[in-house]
Amino acid sequence: TSSRTVGVWYPFTLCLSSMSTTIVFSFFALANGEHVKMFRAGLSTVTYHCVYETMIQCTSGVVFPAMLCVYSPFNDIILADNAVTFVLAKIAIPANVPGKHILLEGVYMVPVPSNVNIKDYEHHVPDFPHPMIIGLGSVTSQPKTLVDGTSKAFEVLSTS
Numbered sequence: 001t002s003s004r005t006v007g008v009w010y011p012f013t014l015c016l017s018s019m020s021t022t023i024v025f026s027f028f029a030l031a032n033g034e035h036v037k038m039f040r041a042g043l044s045t046v047t048y049h050c051v052y053e054t055m056i057q058c059t060s061g062v063v064f065p066a067m068l069c070v071y072s073p074f075n076d077i078i079l080a081d082n083a084v085t086f087v088l089a090k091i092a093i094p095a096n097v098p099g100k101h102i103l104l105e106g107v108y109m110v111p112v113p114s115n116v117n118i119k120d121y122e123h124h125v126p127d128f129p130h131p132m133i134i135g136l137g138s139v140t141s142q143p144k145t146l147v148d149g150t151s152k153a154f155e156v157l158s159t160s
Contacts, residue, residue, distance in 0.1 A: 026131030070106030
């Protein structure tokens with residue numbers, strides 16, 4: 001586990017306000033957790049978050065890298081690599097995906113109970129392989145085919 005202190009932490013500070021009308025819920029495997037102390041310039045308020053790397057798997061089988069940031073008490077424990085959690089999160093999908101990580105701001109997270117090191121750990125995880133994404137906005141572009149040749153993407157303008 002690691003910990004660091006940051007001011008305005010990129011990439012989340014650039015997109016949190018724009019993520020309020022699109023949410024995702026699913027089970028995610030987490031890795032490379034960090035406990036991060038965040039503060040904003042000019043304010044004395046400090047917040048703590050756990051930040052994890054994860055992936056979002058599409059129904060086509062394509063997998064996109066993502067980062068999950070979850071509010072955390074200052075003394076919270078970072079979950080072990082490969083821990084699976086049920087997550088409800090605000091989501092920001094950059095226009096140049098898959099070149100950039102999809103950003104997830106966790107609203108609710110529950111780890112799957114069990115030890116990630118046991119052989120049958122995945123048997124404790126419900127069969128829910130693909131995320132559900134709910135958004136409200138206006139489609140502002142024509143669909144484009146992503147680099148996998150199968151997945152389609154389009155820009156959606158959402159309000160906060």
